[in-house]
Amino acid sequence: MDWPEAVLVTDRTLTIGILANLSSAFLGGIRDEGDAANILNAIIERYRSDLEGQLGHNPSGNECHQALEQHVHRLRVSIGEYS
Numbered sequence: 714m715d716w717p718e719a720v721l722v723t724d725r726t727l728t729i730g731i732l733a734n735l736s737s738a739f740l741g742g743i744r745d746e747g748d749a750a751n752i753l754n755a756i757i758e759r760y761r762s763d764l765e766g767q768l769g770h771n772p773s774g775n776e777c778h779q780a781l782e783q784h785v786h787r788l789r790v791s792i793g794e795y796s
Contacts, residue, residue, distance in 0.1 A: 719791040723767050724784050730759040 738752040757777075764772050764780055772780070789795060 716791050716793065719787050721787065724787055726767075727760060727763050727780075727784055728788075730763045731756055734759050 734752065734756045737755075741748070741752075743749050743752065760781070761772060761777055764777060768776070
């Protein structure tokens with residue numbers, strides 16, 4: 714059983730940002746470790762930027778980690794992985 718209501722609109726926004734950057738990475742290709750690092754940095758900065766818009770301040774690395782863990786938890790609950 715799934716619980717889609719467990720996923721917040723903000724979760725969806727953050728997920729779209731991450732997936733959009735990942736999609737772009739597939740189009741551009743990863744030729745070396747520098748490309749991979751640039752893509753990861755773009756994903757991190759997009760997440761931080763989207764979270765900043767929600768929080769109203771530039772989040773620390775710890776705040777980003779905590780928000781992402783909560784986000785993943787809600788996604789897992791929404792698919793019935795655990796409650």
